[in-house]
Amino acid sequence: MKIVHLADSHLGFSSYSRLDQHGQNRIEEMIYSGFDQAIEKIIQLRPDAVVHAGDVFHHVRPKIKPLVIFQRGLFRLAEMGIPVIIISGNHDAPKSYSITGPFRLFEGLRGVHIAQRYKYERFEVGDYNFHCIPFCLEPRDYLTEFERIERSSRDVLVMHGLVESLRSRKMRSVGEHELKDSLLKSDFDYIALGHFHGQTPICANAWYSGSVEYFNFGEAADRKGMLLVDLEKGTVESVQVRPKYMIDCPAVDCSGLSSEEISECLMELCHDYEIRDKMIRINLTNVNRAAYRSIDQGKINRLGAAALYFKIKLQFNDEAERSERPVDRHKLHEEFSNFLRGEASQKRIPKAILDEVVAYGSELMKKAVQSRNIEAFDASQ
Amino acid sequence: MCEGILVQEADLSAFRAKLGSEVEQALPDKKVIRKEDTTYRIISKSVTEYQFIVPFDLPDEERVEVGQIFSIKDHDEARGRRLTFLARVLDIQHGSNYEGNWDTTMKGTQFFDKEQIFNRVFAEPLGCVNCDGSFRRSRTIPTKFSKVSRAERSEFKFLKQVMGDIEIGYLRNGSRLVEEIPVALHSDTIDHHMGVFATTGMGKSNFMKVFAASCMRLAARGESKFGLLIVDPHGEYLKGKGSIKGLMHLKRYRDGLACYSTDQKNSKDPYVEELAISKGEVRPEDVALLYEWSPPQREALDAISRIFEAGNWLEEIQSPDGLERMMQEKFKDSTVNVLVRRIKNILEKNKYIQGRSSLANMLANLQSGKVVLVDIPRMSDRSELFLLSVISRYIMEEYKKDEREGRKNCLITIEEAQRVLGAGSNTSRFETIAREGRKFGVGLCAITQQPKLIDKQLLSQFNTLVIMGLGDRNDRIQLEESAKQDLSTLDIEIQTLEKGEAIVSTLNIPFPVPARIHRFEDYLRRLEKDDANEALISRGGFRPFLE
Ligand SMILES: Nc1ncnc2c1ncn2[C@@H]1O[C@H](COP(=O)(O)OP(=O)(O)OP(=O)(O)O)[C@@H](O)[C@H]1O
Ligand SMILES: [Mg+2]
Numbered sequence: 001m002k003i004v005h006l007a008d009s010h011l012g013f014s015s016y017s018r019l020d021q022h023g024q025n026r027i028e029e030m031i032y033s034g035f036d037q038a039i040e041k042i043i044q045l046r047p048d049a050v051v052h053a054g055d056v057f058h059h060v061r062p063k064i065k066p067l068v069i070f071q072r073g074l075f076r077l078a079e080m081g082i083p084v085i086i087i088s089g090n091h092d093a094p095k096s097y098s099i100t101g102p103f104r105l106f107e108g109l110r111g112v113h114i115a116q117r118y119k120y121e122r123f124e125v126g127d128y129n130f131h132c133i134p135f136c137l138e139p140r141d142y143l144t145e146f147e148r149i150e151r152s153s154r155d156v157l158v159m160h161g162l163v164e165s166l167r168s169r170k171m172r173s174v175g176e177h178e179l180k181d182s183l184l185k186s187d188f189d190y191i192a193l194g195h196f197h198g199q200t201p202i203c204a205n206a207w208y209s210g211s212v213e214y215f216n217f218g219e220a221a222d223r224k225g226m227l228l229v230d231l232e233k234g235t236v237e238s239v240q241v242r243p244k245y246m247i248d249c250p251a252v253d254c255s256g257l258s259s260e261e262i263s264e265c266l267m268e269l270c271h272d273y274e275i276r277d278k279m280i281r282i283n284l285t286n287v288n289r290a291a292y293r294s295i296d297q298g299k300i301n302r303l304g305a306a307a308l309y310f311k312i313k314l315q316f317n318d319e320a321e322r323s324e325r326p327v328d329r330h331k332l333h334e335e336f337s338n339f340l341r342g343e344a345s346q347k348r349i350p351k352a353i354l355d356e357v358v359a360y361g362s363e364l365m366k367k368a369v370q371s372r373n374i375e376a377f378d379a380s381q
Numbered sequence: 382m383c384e385g386i387l388v389q390e391a392d393l394s395a396f397r398a399k400l401g402s403e404v405e406q407a408l409p410d411k412k413v414i415r416k417e418d419t420t421y422r423i424i425s426k427s428v429t430e431y432q433f434i435v436p437f438d439l440p441d442e443e444r445v446e447v448g449q450i451f452s453i454k455d456h457d458e459a460r461g462r463r464l465t466f467l468a469r470v471l472d473i474q475h476g477s478n479y480e481g482n483w484d485t486t487m488k489g490t491q492f493f494d495k496e497q498i499f500n501r502v503f504a505e506p507l508g509c510v511n512c513d514g515s516f517r518r519s520r521t522i523p524t525k526f527s528k529v530s531r532a533e534r535s536e537f538k539f540l541k542q543v544m545g546d547i548e549i550g551y552l553r554n555g556s557r558l559v560e561e562i563p564v565a566l567h568s569d570t571i572d573h574h575m576g577v578f579a580t581t582g583m584g585k586s587n588f589m590k591v592f593a594a595s596c597m598r599l600a601a602r603g604e605s606k607f608g609l610l611i612v613d614p615h616g617e618y619l620k621g622k623g624s625i626k627g628l629m630h631l632k633r634y635r636d637g638l639a640c641y642s643t644d645q646k647n648s649k650d651p652y653v654e655e656l657a658i659s660k661g662e663v664r665p666e667d668v669a670l671l672y673e674w675s676p677p678q679r680e681a682l683d684a685i686s687r688i689f690e691a692g693n694w695l696e697e698i699q700s701p702d703g704l705e706r707m708m709q710e711k712f713k714d715s716t717v718n719v720l721v722r723r724i725k726n727i728l729e730k731n732k733y734i735q736g737r738s739s740l741a742n743m744l745a746n747l748q749s750g751k752v753v754l755v756d757i758p759r760m761s762d763r764s765e766l767f768l769l770s771v772i773s774r775y776i777m778e779e780y781k782k783d784e785r786e787g788r789k790n791c792l793i794t795i796e797e798a799q800r801v802l803g804a805g806s807n808t809s810r811f812e813t814i815a816r817e818g819r820k821f822g823v824g825l826c827a828i829t830q831q832p833k834l835i836d837k838q839l840l841s842q843f844n845t846l847v848i849m850g851l852g853d854r855n856d857r858i859q860l861e862e863s864a865k866q867d868l869s870t871l872d873i874e875i876q877t878l879e880k881g882e883a884i885v886s887t888l889n890i891p892f893p894v895p896a897r898i899h900r901f902e903d904y905l906r907r908l909e910k911d912d913a914n915e916a917l918i919s920r921g922g923f924r925p926f927l928e
Contacts, residue, residue, distance in 0.1 A: 164742050167745060182639075182648075182650075182651060182654035203737035
């Protein structure tokens with residue numbers, strides 16, 4: 001049995017508000033067209049099933065357009081008789097039971113299997129069992145839901161979250177959950193992971209397919225696309241959907257350059273990288289502030305007009321030192337308990353009640369912050 | 382003997398009463414000395430040894446035992462004396478007020494006089510507690526005839542102040558428990574190395590589980606100061622065996638535990654990760670541990686890191702190209718073939734060597750202060766050493782790099798430590814950790830049945846010793862000679878320790894403390910139950926005030 005594994009479509013994502021001639025956000029449109037292309041690619045590949053490992057939509061309450069785009073894709077696959085298995089991710093799953101998520105619209109369609117109820121679900125497709133653990137409300141739940149899995153001898157696991165061993169790559173998005181490496185059991189025929197946007201093997205049988213699109217410059221070096229997995233043979237093949245279109249240019253040292261030289265340098269870069277319809281970031285370091293100011297800004301704007309997104313990141317020669325100092329940022333509840341412990345050491349708070357107050361107060365704060373985040377996140381934009 | 386005179390019982394008692402009053406009248410200013418006035422009072426002797434006598438025929442309940450702690454109340458408000466001295470019984474001897482061989486008299490009318498015989502107790506001063514409850518070593522002696530009594534809970538209260546945060550048992554007075562006084566090690570001293578010593582079956586494994594459980598508790602509460610690595614070749618720590626419980630059973634604090642296993646059965650559990658080491662993490666030095674090598678083989682092994690790339694040698698040397706390169710370096714093909722065969726054998730036997738690696742994760746867990754359990758049941762002695770070597774080298778190298786903010790120290794446990802820390806053992810890695818690990822925040826916890834085989838100089842760097850029953854005199858001597866606290870006086874006690882009983886010697890506690898290590902299963906139950914109130918707090922409930 002062959003499956004196509006994809007994830008993190010983030011339909012509805014729009015950013016860097018550049019509009020096309022119809023007034024549509026160009027990046028948002030780019031993502032829709034990428035999704036369409038992915039669907040066509042899948043149809044060409046004729047797999048026995050498609051697995052989408054979470055974050056189909058960028059929002060818990062998507063606008064109509066992304067819903068339509070998704071519905072169209074789903075119908076195309078159904079038409080071709082390709083079954084689809086989907087789990088909800090941290091972006092498209094509501095953070096409480098009381099809110100209805102977007103996937104409810106697509107339930108009950110023939111050949112469409114969606115796990116979106118914060119709990120483990122098993123779908124039998126072909127001669128394999130697809131064990132799906134969608135977005136859960138608590139990090140612990142992944143372990144308890146996992147415990148409910150009963151293995152057959154042909155098993156595929158689908159999950160969404162950041163595996164421990166990629167801890168350093170934290171995306172810090174709301175609701176991001178860590179998946180314990182201990183869940184990556186070698187006796188699954190395949191483990192389809194979603195959430196991390198670069199295509200990466202985690203171990204012999206576990207992969208992030210990565211996303212098809214780019215969402216920020218941190219992903220410039222990522223491999224993008226989908227995976228074609230042969231479950232019997234255990235082979236995994238990368239499937240590219242569209243050519244690379246994000247470029248984060250290596251930094252150019254501008255020390256000593258005049259304004260003419262800087263603008264010449266910019267033109268050269270734009271030429272070399274063929275920026276049309278690309279997302280490009282040019283990094284200039286040690287720029288003389290005055291020299292840069294005297295470059296004609298209109299000219300720079302025209303230079304980048306052809307790009308899908310164009311940004312010049314500047315680091316002036318007079319701000320070199322302060323840039324790298326790490327900020328000591330604490331979470332609110334940590335701040336609170338540090339403060340109280342400080343007060344207690346000055347004997348302004350009696351020792352006997354300190355732990356009590358810290359524990360209770362921190363808990364309240366964590367809850368408040370969490371519910372604040374959830375509100376902000378669930379709100380439709 | 383007055384023959385022929387019959388005395389009625391009643392007459393006799395009347396006679397006695399009369400005699401008594403006559404005697405008392407005859408001695409108007411004298412008082413009869415009673416047993417209570419002379420026993421249990423300090424009678425000698427110096428700042429380093431106290432002596433007192435006790436009745437020679439005490440009931441079992443009150444018998445004095447070696448190791449018991451007595452308190453000497455040197456109190457006299459009027460004269461401004463309020464010290465309480467504490468002393469530990471070292472020895473007990475028969476004594477009497479007679480001279481000569483009275484007790485071996487063969488014939489006579491009177492064998493002995495019960496009033497004049499007793500037991501003499503020799504005790505070692507531990508220190509004194511003053512009226513505000515603080516403890517210090519004593520530079521003086523208690524006033525003569527100060528009252529001596531078995532130390533009570535209240536007199537041990539000061540111990541609470543010097544105890545640490547890793548509870549391991551209760552204070553023991555002789556063979557009795559003093560429940561309210563937990564014995565707890567200090568997290569802060571842990572990077573200074575620690576040793577656990579006991580003859581087989583005396584409770585080493587039980588101790589380690591209790592220790593680990595306390596560490597898990599700290600870690601789960603975010604209070605841990607070090608990560609604890611346990612590599613368990615017996616497969617007894619994870620889930621235990623039969624009625625013996627394992628660390629996984631401490632559900633409440635499972636967040637403080639990270640498990641890795643080579644056992645399919647155990648690693649089915651979602652909380653247990655399948656152990657994996659990548660080929661790139663294995664070095665020739667590790668392989669060297671696994672076999673005996675002839676000098677040319679050894680040489681070839683040592684040359685590998687010169688000839689191949691560190692990350693890839695394991696693959697490369699197995700290829701025809703690799704053989705060629707070795708032969709270019711003038712190694713015989715037969716030598717290289719032995720190497721390759723053995724490497725194939727290792728890879729075949731140790732299936733956990735693959736593409737993925739658990740090490741980075743293990744390290745992250747250690748650095749965040751968790752207990753990391755590596756469960757490798759049924760693994761051979763050498764394979765275990767091999768794995769321990771790979772893991773500890775990785776840890777050491779990572780700890781040597783720049784210290785990340787908030788990084789916790791690490792304690793590496795070595796079972797049967799005499800294998801690697803013995804005089805003349807060829808596993809210098811662990812000795813390196815023992816000697817320089819501290820600088821980087823890496824400590825060793827050596828567990829062994831035979832401290833006599835451990836290098837003496839190394840042993841002298843151990844700041845925390847948990848000594849359980851040790852029958853072999855040489856083992857005890859070795860410990861006594863290298864310990865930081867004076868243990869020589871405890872020889873008899875160490876010899877007579879029973880299962881689960883221990884002497885704990887550690888820097889922050891002023892004298893070696895007698896302890897009864899918790900039975901793990903009991904401790905588990907207590908942890909799950911006791912801290913229920915804390916769970917209430919973390920759920921947002923509120924328990925207004927402590928006492
Ligand atoms: N503190 C204790 N209280 C009660 N029972 C104990 C205690 N310590 C150990 N035991 C019991 O003694 C038995 C042996 O203990 P344990 O396995 O810990 O010994 P060990 O020193 O590790 O032995 P070995 O040398 O075989 O590894 C176990 O059944 C255990 O339950
Ligand atoms: Mg044992």
